[in-house]
Amino acid sequence: MTAVPAARRLYLLDDNADFRATAKWWLSGAGYEVFDFEDARLALDALKALAPEEIARACLLLDVRMPVMSGLQVHDELIACGVTGAKARPALPVVYMTGHGDVPLAVKAMEKGAVTFLEKPFQDSALESALARAFELGGAPARADLAVAVGEPAEPPCLEYARRLATLSRREVQVLEGVVDGKISKVIARELDISTKTVELHRSHVMAKMQAESLVHLTRMVVARRVS
Structure with missing residues (x-):
């Protein structure tokens, strides 16, 4: 250190x-x-x-x-x-x-x-x-x-975060939003009218594309709009 x-x-x-x-x-x-x-x-x-x-x-x-x-x-x-x-x-x-x-x-x-x-x-x-x-x-x-x-606009997301987010498909973004809201895969599947297995597949793609080590890491990135 x-x-x-x-x-x-x-x-x-x-x-x-x-x-x-x-x-x-x-x-x-x-x-x-x-x-x-x-x-x-x-x-x-x-x-x-x-x-x-x-x-x-x-x-x-x-x-x-x-x-x-x-x-x-x-x-x-x-x-x-x-x-x-x-x-x-x-x-x-x-x-x-x-x-x-x-x-x-x-x-x-x-x-x-x-x-x-x-x-x-x-x-x-x-x-x-x-x-x-x-x-x-x-x-x-x-x-x-x-x-x-x-009363000022929030600072824009860091470029690397924006780059990673842009690699997600429309469906992956929807799954990402559900995950960050704390919803389990079955709930996300029901809301999006897709199978739970498909949600799990999208979740794995989101984690990989966002380079997130865990759900908490992913949440930190989304809320702070930073990759750290």
Whole structure:
């Protein structure tokens, strides 16, 4: 992993103690100052107490599925109190983590302004890339959120994403839309009046043409309109 600038903080919220211990060990060794939490309320109290200059050099690694409060609920509260979101200045970058590969949750996370969505177990390079993007934001909201906030059009998709998307047939695009909506193949087949086997074939073509490693990876690309 590349060297980390001094004083960059990571707040890790995950109810799995083993995962937190491993992640904290690795991230601390990489040069980050890591604060880990099992309890969502304690994490929220700590994040709400951050001064603006602390938010500007911090990032939240947030588990999606947790008891008492889900990651999405934690994110909502942080938006409501002005720690992150389109109106926050600066805004705390949020990177979601999940071991379930839940596509609808991935969409909701990205719609809330998450930097990205990582599926456990993730490779070190994927986490490094996500953190690099988070800190590139410099505490500002993601471009898509900023565009909505100021009434500007959203930034266009990256050229490579657009190139990959253009290789899909009309039917493959319809299947892609269904997959990103979280629909199972049987539902997509019924809506498109085709067989489930045909849907599965189109799904495999979509994954290959979009060069997606998983459904969560595919969802990240579609929602963010980026290939990373």
